[in-house]
Amino acid sequence: MNFLSHFYFDRHSEDPHLVLGTVLPDLVKNARKDWNLHPERNAERFSSNFESSILEGWKRHMIVDRNFHNSEFFAEHTAGIKKAIIPALKNSVVRPSFLAHISLELMLDSTLLTENHVQTVDFYSHLRQSDREAINRFLKLNNIQDTSQFFIFFDKFIQSNYLESYRESQNIMYALNRICMRVWKDPLSDNEILVLGDILNDYHQNLLGNYMEIFEEINVKLIDS
Template identity: 45%
Template sequence: MNFLSHYYFDRDTTDCYFTLGTVLPDLLKNADKSIILHPEKLVHSNPSVNSIIKGWNKHLLVDKFFHSSAFFLTHSHQLKKELTPAIAGSPVKPFFLGHVAIELILDNLLITNNEINVTDFYNHLDSCKEGTIRTFLEFAGMKNPDVFFKFYDEFKRSRYLNTYINIDQITYALKRICMRVWSNPFTPQHEQDMTDILIAYRLSIMDVYKSIYREISGQLI
């Protein structure tokens, strides 16, 4: 799941460090895909650091349930099939595109149906002290936390997730993600065709998308 879908399950928490932990694995992946940390079983003397670890573990559990669900397997496969002819000639793997596309569409639906408040999400991140985050990263074995903070500070400043309310920005987000692997993943025509497909697919799951959140919520209890 993507950032806002992870936030959905703990949108009422008052612990900013737990909220950060629920999205931190993906933030680190965005900052530098070579960063690999495994703090799952660590325990620190600082309660806030332990909250990050608890949030981290919640992230892993939600992703486990999501990626094994019939919802994800069905819709990522269907999107792969529909997007494949739209990106003919692109180096991007259709399976990868279908996987990421359904996650971004879900974030869009959460925003447009007022299921989450993006400002509240960013306020949580802003409330976390850099020193505490740095303590966590060093405790988890990260040698150069500054690599993360360079990305993280811009992530907070840009409020980029607010753009997910516009479906054409989902295409742009897909492009940005693909550019981590392929330098020129799509032509303008690819992007237009992808947007048309994403708009139609979003509408097709409008009435059923919340089922995956109910399913995972039940598994988390």
């Protein structure tokens, strides 16, 4: 799941460090692809309240992603999106399975926003309130000694308010193209972007009828964990 979908499960929390932890795995990977953190393997290292809250959020992120990727909802909709976009990608280097996976996640984020289940102002407020020294210690305890690269990305991520753009359906295709550009050089032509945008917009509209079922399913798993 993407940032806002993870935030959904803890949107009522008053602990900014817990909320930060729920999205920190993705923030770290966006800051630098080769960083592989596994703080849950060394939980005893995180003794302060702030750091333990970050770790708790991190664990919740893992539970959410594991249940999402193993769900019938994920299998059904990634297969449906893949089938719909394969013809548009016949001359592209982009893997349909990759684009289907990311598309579904961005659709869910967008829908949570447009249906007013989450607000980006609340999400970014939690990130701003988190203690930078606690984040710095958390990263260093995970063997990231030069944390400056993370904080450069983190600050830009907050300042850009980028996730708010997901309210507009056309911006989903823009975001998808940007993600593909991290993996492939010149992944999509202008015409492919237009065609894919129409296909994904149609699929997104059909998703509106049952999108909440995956959040309800995962929420039960979080309660039971």
